[in-house]
Amino acid sequence: MKNLKRRWQLGKVRPGDGSALPEYRLWQLFSRSMLFLDLVTPSGETRVYAVDVRHMVEAKSRQQHENAVGKSPAALYRDGVQIHRSNLPTAFPVPGGVIEVATSAFGMKRVHFVAEDGTERALRPHDRSQEGLRARFGRRFPRTSAAVGVVTLLVLLTALVISLMHGAEAVTRVPAIAELVGRFVSPVDLPAWGNVVLTVAGALSAVERATRLRFNRLLDTVSS
Incomplete structure (x- = not known):
């Protein structure tokens, strides 16, 4: 392939x-x-x-x-x-x-x-590009850079888990599936403003990872 x-x-x-x-x-x-x-x-x-x-x-x-x-x-x-x-x-x-x-x-x-x-x-x-500026920040402030990387990863993991739970809840609403496996109710029910905040945070986290040429097909697509 x-x-x-x-x-x-x-x-x-x-x-x-x-x-x-x-x-x-x-x-x-x-x-x-x-x-x-x-x-x-x-x-x-x-x-x-x-x-x-x-x-x-x-x-x-x-x-x-x-x-x-x-x-x-x-x-x-x-x-x-x-x-x-x-x-x-x-x-x-x-x-x-x-x-x-x-x-x-x-x-x-x-x-x-x-x-x-x-x-x-x-x-x-290139030094003046997004990727170059992020690389320079990482060289000058390695600990802060590592912390930012951890935060963005946690944000994307959180968004992924919540998306999976909501998806499971939607699937088990189908009567035929509910009869087989039961009904799943997501323990996380964010308000409208919470979903907006999570979406924006996920997008910013994906952008930050893109400047470091970090991409995971599962994590970095959930925010899109």
């Missing part, structure tokens, strides 16, 4: 237009992510690859956007020159492996270099 998925993602990649990598601007903080990878060639030269992701390109209009202006939601640059572009999720081919790129509703889901031997590592974010 991994090989099939990789082939499908590689098949979406198109040649780049040779344009220069645009400079990252402060106002693009929430609409753009830029991450870098340094690779050493067999001859000993260091090549700098950059993945440029534009978050504001809607999924339904990505193909039209690409055909109209020659841009894609994601592009790969080598030493500042665009060599590949693609819709997301994708896998850009690079010497010695691929760069897997995927996004979620809250930001980056995955930007990792996967080597031919299966090892992988996350790319280095």
Whole structure:
């Protein structure tokens, strides 16, 4: 399945237009992510690859956007020159492996270099991007950063448990199922304002995890 998925993602990649990598601007903080990878060639030269992701390109209009202006939601640059572009999720081919790129509703889901031997590592974010600012905060205040990570994880776990209990309650309302397993009543019944607070907290927690390139299919989708 991994090989099939990789082939499908590689098949979406198109040649780049040779344009220069645009400079990252402060106002693009929430609409753009830029991450870098340094690779050493067999001859000993260091090549700098950059993945440029534009978050504001809607999924339904990505193909039209690409055909109209020659841009894609994601592009790969080598030493500042665009060599590949693609819709997301994708896998850009690079010497010695691929760069897997995927996004979620809250930001980056995955930007990792996967080597031919299966090892992988996350790319280095641009200093002024969301991911770069979060990484800098983590380096300067490691304990506070770890505490924030624990809080966001607990918020998402709480939201997941409550969602599962409400789902079980809804399912067991069906008469046929209630006769088989009984009726389940969720012990947690939040007021309207409580549901709003939990939803907002879950979304903020998912965004915070996205800035650290942390994604769990179960946890980080429940808040969406």
